[in-house]
Amino acid sequence: MEERKKNLCAMIPESLHKKVREEQEEWGIKLNEYMERILKDHFEKGEREMANGTRTLAFQVSEELFTRIKEHLKKTGQSQKDFVITLIEQALQDAESKKTTAQKNVEQAEKDKDQTQQNLEAAQKELENVQNQLNSAQKALETSTAAKTVADDELKRAQKNKADVETLQKDTDDRKNQCETEINKLNQSLKEYEEKIKTEQNKNQIDAYMKEYNKLTKEKNSWEDNLETVNANLASLKKMQADADERLQPAETAAKQAQAAFEEAQTKYDGLTTQKSDQETQVNECQTQLNDRENALQTKQDELNAIESQLNILKQAEDAVKSAESEKKDKEAELSNKQQDLLDAQAAADAAATTCQSVKQKFEENEQA
Secondary structure (H helix, E strand, C coil): CCCCCEEEEEEHHHHHHHHHHHHHHCCCHHHHHHHHHHHHHHHHHHHCCCCCCCCCEEEEEEEEHHHHHHHHHHHHHCHHHHHHHHHHHHHHHHHHHHHHHHHHHHHHHHHHHHHHHHHHHHHHHHHHHHHHHHHHHHHHHHHHHHHHHHHHHHHHHHHHHHHHHHHHHHHHHHHHHHHHHHHHHHHHHHHHHHHHHHHHCCCHHHHHHHHHHHHHHHHHHHHHHHHHHHHHHHHHHHHHHHHHHHHHHHHHHHHHHHHHHHHHHHHHHHHHHHHHHHHHHHHHHHHHHHHHHHHHHHHHHHHHHHHHHHHHHHHHHHHHHHHHHHHHHHHHHHHHHHHHHHHHHHHHHHHHHHHHHHHHHHHHHHCCC
């Protein structure tokens, strides 16, 4: 069940009344809710010293809060006006303290933002440096890849040439062996026919042997010619073999060097690729941190602006209270002067009445005489 409300009135300066209304509207609450909030805040935080005021400010509070206020005023001997103005002045002090804290928070947030901005710029610069190194490494990798391809092709050609020479060498050796074998066979056959010719008595048979002997001799000469050609080929092949070996050795060396250069370039490229990825992650983290700190700075700045706005209202209210107090003193002095003038006039009137009475009395005495 909602607690019953009681009325509470107090005189405050008109300017302060205006500021209270403005802040009440800014907060979007009713006047009684505004004053109830300030009063509750006072009793939650403890008693405070009081000030003075000059215009009526009326609002409703709960009966419980009204009772607590009356009890407090009875204990302290303060008026409702002094009590409410003191709360406003205390709110001003609180706002000043909050402003100082908020300013420090804004300054720290700005430092954090600046440091994060520097970190981001350093990370972006390092990323750019890594990217340049990666571009150079990529070009070196492309160059080493092309050189490796050329060296590998040259090695393949040298290896094929050596293999071809070795195959030709084998074929030629086989041909030489064949020629020598055939010549040996023919020499053996020729010896046999020579023996037959020597021992044969039949002329016709001798002629037949001679015919066969001449045929074998001709065949032997052909094989000997082939052998001579084969031997000549073998001499050429020996030189070709030496040339192939001479060509193969530097080709193998060049291929190994190209492979080593390629692997080195690939390793460097892979390492820089990983480094770039890590640096991009760091840049993104710095950017995220910067965004967070910019948002934090904006939040702190908004808090400071709100406190400064509240502080300005409270300062204007305080100025209005001081002005009203000064005006009150001036009016009291003016009233005191007027009261003194009135007393002087009354005294003069009394003196005149006394003089008049004395003159009248003398006049009566003269008439009687």
